[in-house]
Amino acid sequence: MLAWVVAVVSSDAQPPPSFAEEFDIVPAWAVACASPGTVLINPSNPTGGPVFDPVFNSNVLEVIVVPPNMLFYCGPLESYTNFAAEIAARKYGGPVPNPNLAAVYGIVFRAQGSTFYWFAVSTAGYYGLFKFPAPGPRPWGTLSHPGVEIVPWTWDFGVATGNSPNTLRIEVQGLQAKLFVNSELKRTAILLSDGPASGQIGLGIGTFELFPWAGVGVSFDYLRIWNLSGL
Numbered sequence: 001m002l003a004w005v006v007a008v009v010s011s012d013a014q015p016p017p018s019f020a021e022e023f024d025i026v027p028a029w030a031v032a033c034a035s036p037g038t039v040l041i042n043p044s045n046p047t048g049g050p051v052f053d054p055v056f057n058s059n060v061l062e063v064i065v066v067p068p069n070m071l072f073y074c075g076p077l078e079s080y081t082n083f084a085a086e087i088a089a090r091k092y093g094g095p096v097p098n099p100n101l102a103a104v105y106g107i108v109f110r111a112q113g114s115t116f117y118w119f120a121v122s123t124a125g126y127y128g129l130f131k132f133p134a135p136g137p138r139p140w141g142t143l144s145h146p147g148v149e150i151v152p153w154t155w156d157f158g159v160a161t162g163n164s165p166n167t168l169r170i171e172v173q174g175l176q177a178k179l180f181v182n183s184e185l186k187r188t189a190i191l192l193s194d195g196p197a198s199g200q201i202g203l204g205i206g207t208f209e210l211f212p213w214a215g216v217g218v219s220f221d222y223l224r225i226w227n228l229s230g231l
Contacts, residue, residue, distance in 0.1 A: 019078065019225040023061040024050060030061055033074035040064040043217075053219050055090060055165060060219040062092070065205045067215075071132065073108040073116065075202020075223070082173045082228040085109060085201050088221035090165035091123050103216035104206040106168050110199035117195065118147065118204050119170045119179055125161045126153040127181055129189050151179065151189050158184050165221070173228060201225055 021027055026042060026049065034041040042062045044051045050059040065072045091103050106120030114133065121127045130147035158181050160166045169180040175191045203223060207216045 014226065017224040018227040019076065021223045023059050023220065023222065026050060029076045030074060038066055039072055056088065056221040058221060060221050062217060062219050063205055064215050064217040065207050068207050071204065071206045073111065073202045073204040075108065075200050077200065079198050080201055080225065080227060081198040083201065084169065084171040084226040084228060086167065086169040086224045087203065088165060088167045089218055091163050091216060092219045093217045103218065105218045106204050107170055108202045108204040109170065109172065110196040111202060112196045112199040115196050116199065117191065119168060120204060120206065121159050121166050121168060121181060123162055125159045126155050127159050127179065127186055128153040129177065129179060131192055131195050150191065151187050156186060158182055
């Protein structure tokens with residue numbers, strides 16, 4: 001008896017990314033973001049080599065942001081207009097590991113120097129989408145008012161808390177942005193008409209804690225980007 005085997009490919013299947021950083025090595029663009037006393041890159045490996053993370057079971061990029069109330073971002077120089085971008089990341093500690101200190105991390109996109117968007121989650125279980133007029137230290141004050149709120153901080157069961165990992169994905173076409181956390185679509189948002197139409201994509205980390213000695217460490221398992229322009 002002959003048996004026919006039919007392979008069905010999901011319509012959700014996607015092609016290989018246009019850009020993929022798996023952090024098997026430390027990329028030059030990440031090394032260039034290091035700043036003594038402010039931003040530390042792979043501090044667990046003083047030689048500057050890869051760092052193995054037992055939670056992800058792979059090499060990761062470790063980033064520690066030391067000052068309180070600061071937003072830091074770093075990424076490759078390529079510019080994108082319409083795209084999908086995805087990261088897997090988790091808070092792992094910092095100079096003084098403390099699971100009670102709030103931290104935020106996510107994807108910075110359409111960054112043009114002092115202007116950018118940021119899709120982020122917090123270690124307290126929130127997600128949000130914001131536009132910032134300037135990078136660097138921000139007087140956030142409270143969890144509710146960072147930058148220009150497009151999607152305000154929203155608590156969600158699907159956002160892992162503490163040191164547990166999260167996967168973030170954003171799909172941007174024109175002014176439409178689809179926000180995914182751990183493979184679940186959380187919101188379809190509309191970007192600002194006066195915001196940047198293209199720019200860099202990178203990793204963003206923010207510190208909310210008030211103690212200057214605390215710092216926050218986040219490990220990134222990968223950064224993947226799909227160029228959707230022309231599709």
